[in-house]
Amino acid sequence: MMKRRQIIKGTAALGALGACGGGAAVAVTNSKNRYYSGPVSDHFDGVQFFNPDGAAPAGFGDLLKWQLGGGKAEWPDLVPVPQKAKPASSVQDVTITMVGHATMLIQTAGMNILTDPVWSDRASPLAFAGPKRVTEPGIALVDLPRIDAVLLSHNHYDHLDIATMKALHAAHQPMVVTPLGNDTILQNAIPGIRTTAGDWGDTATLGLLSVHFEPCHHWSARGIGDRSCALWTAFVIAGPNGKILHIGDTGFDQGRPYRDLPAKHGAIRAAILPIGAYEPRWFMRDQHQNPDEAVQGFKLSGTAHAIGHHWGTFQLTDEARDAPLIALDAALQKHKVSSDRFRALAPGQSWAIPPL
Template sequence: MSMVWVVLLIAAGFVGMAWRRRAGRARDQDRYAGAQRWRDGRFHNVAATRKGNITDVAKLYWLARGIRRTPREALPVAQVRREVLDGPTSQALRVTWLGHSTALIELDGLRLLTDPVLSDRASPFSFAGPKRFTPPALSVEQLPPLDAVVLSHDHFDHLDHATILALAERVPRFYAPLGVGQRLQRWGIDAAKIVELDWWQETQLGPLTLAATPAQHFSGRGLNDGNSTLWASWVVLGSRERLFFSGDTGMHKGFAEIGERYGPFDLTMIECGAYNEAWPDVHMLPEQSVAAHQMVRGMTMMPVHWGTFDLALHRWDEPAERARALAAEQGVRLVQPRPGETVSPDSPLQAPWWRSFEKESMPQRSIKTSESAT
C-alpha cells in the first residue's frame, strides 16, 4: 500500500472519530436537555472547582518522595461473617466494607453493593495503574445474592469494567447518575436493568427509596470524555433506618440541604482519602469529611475511600488517624472496620487495626495539606 493511501486511511479514521463524537454529543444534548447540571455538552458542578494542573501535581509528587503511601506489607482482610454470606438478608441496617468505596449494604431484607471494584488495579490496564494493597474482602463469586448495584460516578476506582461484567448476570438492577448507565449499556448490560437518575430524583427498590443527591466532583475515563457523565452521592431510605453514601466529592453547601431533606442518617459512608491542596475542591480533607457527616445530620460515620489504593500524596494510614482524632475531639460517633468486617450504626469503635502494620509512630502530614476545613 502506498504512503498516500496510508495517509488517506488515517485521515479518514480521524474524520470518522470526529463525526462519531459530534453525533454522540448531539444525542447527549437531546438526552440530557432537562438535566440540572448539563450545559454546553458537559455536566458542571454548582460551584467552580479546581483539580490542579499537571505541573503542580508533578512537583508535589517529587516533594512527597519520602512519604510512605503504601503499607510496609500487604494488609490481610477479615473473614466476612458467615451470616452475611449465607444467612437471610438483614432487616436492620448493616454494612460490610470490602475496601475503598465498595461496601455491601443490607437493609429491609435487601442487599446493595456500592461502587464495586474487585480487581487488582483501579486502572484501564491489568499491568499498570494503582494496585490495591489489600485484597478485596470478597471476590465476585463469593458475594451473596444482590438486589442492586449503586454507582456514584465513572472513575476507575469506582466503576471497574471487569467487576461489572462479572456482575452482569447476577444483579437485577444498576442505579447510576446520568450518563453512567449509557456506559454500562455499551459494556453489554441490559438497558432494562439500568436506572439513571439526576440529582434529587428518587426511585423505589422494594421497600427502599433511593435518591441521587448532589456531589462536587468530575467524571471521565479517557482523554475526550471529561464530565460527559454525572457524579452523585446517594441516599438510601429504609422503613426505619437511613444511610448516606457521599461518593467522591469536595466540600459543598449541598450537604446541608441533603440533611434537611433526608436526614438524620443512622450511618454515613463518607469519602476520607485521596486529598491534597492541589485538588482542594473535588476531594475532602478529613476535617471536611467529619464536617460533611455533621451537615447531613449523620449519627454514626464510616470513613471510606482509604486504605486500598495509592491515589494521593499522604501516608496510606493518615486518613484513618486524622478522622479518628477529629471524631474524638468533636464527639462524633465513628466506626472504622477492617476490610471484611461488618458494622451497624450502634457498633462500638473498632481498635486502630492499621497500626499493627506500621512499626513507627504516626509521622508527618502529607505535603501541602491544609489543616482547616472550608
C-alpha cells in the first residue's frame, strides 16, 4: 500500500451553504476540518482543499437564483432497464459495465472494481426527499461478482452512498481507495471498513493494479459546514492490460484535468468521463463539464476509447434526460471522433474495450 498522508448535493449544490474553514477559495466560517488534518500544499490551505488557480463553488445567492429561475426539463418517472447485466466472475482483459450514474463495474486482470457505487433510490441524505432514481441499477446487488475494491472519487451523495457502502462491506469487504478525508467519513459510518486514502500524486496498489490519484476540478460537501473538507480526485488504473482513467466529476478547467496525462501515463486504453449534470452553464460550468468538453478532454488525454457516464439516472440539473446523448453525438461529429470510440452506456450495458 502507498504511504498515507496525514442541503443535499441533490443536485450539485449543497455545500454552497457552508464551509469547513478558510482558504484560498472560500471565506472563513469555521476553524477546524472534521475529516482531515495534514500539511499545507498547493491545494490544501491547512483547513480546506481547493482547486489551484481554479474556481470555487457558487455561493448561496447563485444557488437560489438557479433554483428559483425555472427552466428545468421534465424527466420521466421511470425508464425501464431492458436487461440487467450478470457479469462474469472475473475478466482477464478489460470489460466495463454501466450500473447507473457514476457507478461502473471495471473488470480487468482478474480484479472487480466498482466506481462511486450507489444502489439507493435517492441521491440524498434523506430516504423521502432529494433526487430520485429513474432507472434501476444495471446490475442487481446480488448479481455482483466478488468486489475486490471500490474507487470513491468524492463525497457528494450521488457518489458516496453510505447505505450502499454498508451493503458492499457486509458482502465483500472491498478495499476502498479514496482521496484524503473521505476515509474518515466511511470509518465513522461503517466500523471495520477497509480504506486507503491518498493525495493527488499518490499511488495505491491493488494486486496487479496500481491506482494513481490525479487532479480534477471539483469540490465536496455532505451538508452544511463541511464544504471542501475532503478531497476529490480522478483515478488512473494501471495494469497488465493497459490504463483506465476514471473521473467521477470535474469541470473542464481549461483542459487541466487532461492535458498532462499523456506525458505522465502514456497511452490510456479507456476513459470513463462525466457527460451530464451541466445546465444551466452559468451555474454549472466550473464544476461539471458538458459533453463537448468531455470530448475535448478525451482528445487531450490521448485516450483510445471512452465511456460517458453521470447521465440519465438522477435528475440533478436542468437538462433533459436524453440531452447529454444528443449533445455527445454533436460533439463527436464536431471534433471528428468516431462514435465507436466514445460511447454513453445505459444501465446494464457492457463494453469489452478494444485493445490499443
